[in-house]
Amino acid sequence: MSSQSGSILLLGGTGKVASRIAPLLHAAGVPFLLASRAGSAPNGYTGVKFDWEDESTWEPIFATPISAVYLVSPRRDAQDTMKKFVDLALSKGARRFVLLGASLVEEGGQMFGKVHTYLRELGEAGKIGWAVLRPTWFHxxxxxxxxxxxxxxxxxxxxxxxxxxPWVSAEDIAAVAFHVLTAAQAPNTDYLILGxxxxxxxxxxxxxxxxxxxxxxxxxxxxxxxxxxxxxxxxxxxxxxxxxxxxxxxxxxxxxRTSDDVRRITGREPxxxxxxxxxxxxxxxxx
Ligand SMILES: NC(=O)c1ccc[n+]([C@@H]2O[C@H](COP(=O)([O-])OP(=O)(O)OC[C@H]3O[C@@H](n4cnc5c(N)ncnc54)[C@H](OP(=O)(O)O)[C@@H]3O)[C@@H](O)[C@H]2O)c1
Known part of the structure; x- marks a missing residue:
């Protein structure tokens, strides 16, 4: 499914990876919103308030048309909450979802493994394009x-x-995320992102x-x-x-284990x- 017009919503905007995706989108001239509980954003970027624990913060984000969502799980098992947010974003027109997963969490597993399954199912139903990034431990x-x-x-x-x-840099994860968020076609698969x-x-x-x-x-x-x-x-x-x-x-x-996903997708060595x-x-x- 090709990307629609609208902004990319980066959840976990103050986090290690999303904070490194933002400058890549900025440099490419791709509009984006950086979401965090505080709602502020550095470098003149547009910040929005978002809290997984406070659903009243969810809907106002979509006052700006959102084409794609980069999902970062909160620090607890929140699979049903995350699926609910995916449903909301889908109902508001988002058509691409990229989940920050983990190398150790297989599809269907704990923490966000069922969100992975849900994205794949939505993709197979032709409703979204998707990717799950499964990095190992971050530098x-x-x-x-x-x-x-x-x-x-x-x-x-x-x-x-x-x-x-195989320790990996958040810069390399961000580079892969940038690619899958902005490519004309979503990959509809998961990637093992290893150093x-x-x-x-x-x-x-x-x-x-x-x-x-x-x-x-x-x-x-x-x-x-x-x-x-x-x-x-x-x-x-x-x-x-x-x-x-x-x-x-x-x-x-x-x-x-090792993988060549970073080099294959970004064209550079991790x-x-x-x-x-x-x-x-x-x-x-x-x-
Ligand atoms: N670190 C690793 O080595 C590693 C390895 C593999 C996978 N991962 C996965 O990557 C993800 C990020 O991991 P991390 O621990 O390294 O986190 P992080 O980069 O420190 O980011 C955590 C983000 O979550 C946001 N957040 C926390 N509670 C929130 C809430 N209630 N509502 C909305 N946002 C909230 C924080 O933003 P605010 O506080 O500004 O709201 C922050 O931006 C996790 O899913 C983790 O499983 C991490």
Whole structure:
């Protein structure tokens, strides 16, 4: 299904990926709305208020015609809520949906796997064009969630053991998202968005050590220790447990794979973790 006229709605507009899709759309002259709970937007972009928990924020967004929606799940299982929003957007004329999924979440699985199924079914019924982006773990987690551990303690915590991950840059995910949101035809499929190298958390610690010039150590926790840690940092208990269980999956090799989707779709090689660290060294400088 080809894209219609109207703006692209980017949910999770302050998030790691949508904030990197926005400049690509801006540079290409494609109109878009950046949605967040605050409703504000940087760089003169148009911001709109959107809260998954407050349905009164949903309908006003469609005062501007929306042709395509980039969907980011909230930090809990919200599949029915997300499907309800897809139905609303469809009734208002949106005809393309791109879901930010995860490499570990198969179609039909937890968190947003049933939203994936729903998009495919709507696509097969000829109602929408769609794509599901299934990235592995983001480099940029180290700019946000994990940055204080490195800055203050020189430590990286996980319960992934010697499990390897093909760490990927949010810039590469955004580049793929830009393509599938703006291409004349939607791909109507999912993509595994993976980086170029399989690295353990101990490998990452070595990369940080060499780039920052001080010893950074990986601390391998148990799954329950990691869940408690996420809860102590303010995440809901259920979400903390789900996140920690992903580490256990990695420990058992669930992420040990590569894919050429980034190169195939963007025409460039995905960014290496060590280049990401070099570019952002100041983030982890000690006070
Ligand atoms: N990080 C990773 O390594 C990774 C790997 C694979 C897949 N993923 C998937 O990617 C998605 C983003 O993950 P992330 O943790 O890295 O998040 P993130 O980039 O930090 O973005 C989370 C976004 O959700 C928005 N948000 C939170 N609560 C909201 C609510 N109630 N209503 C509307 N928006 C809300 C936040 O915006 P405001 O607070 O400004 O409203 C923020 O923009 C998740 O679905 C995750 O499963 C992440």
């Amino acid at each position: 940029e987690n180290f700019l946000h969630d994990h940055a204080p551990d490195i800055r203050k303690e020189n430590k990286i915590y996980s319960s992934t053991g010697s499990g390897k991950i 170029p190298e399989l690295l353990t958390h101990a490998d990452l610690a070595e990369i940080f050590t060499s780039a920052l010039g001080r010893k950074i150590t990986h601390v391998d926790l148990t799954e329950s220790e990691l869940a408690e840690r996420w809860t102590s940092l303010g995440l809901p208990a259920e979400f903390s447990a789900a996140l920690a269980s992903l580490d256990t999956a990695v420990r058992h090799g669930s992420e040990e 960014k290496r973790f060590r280049d990401f660290v070099e570019e952002n060294k100041d983030t982890w400088a000690q006070d």
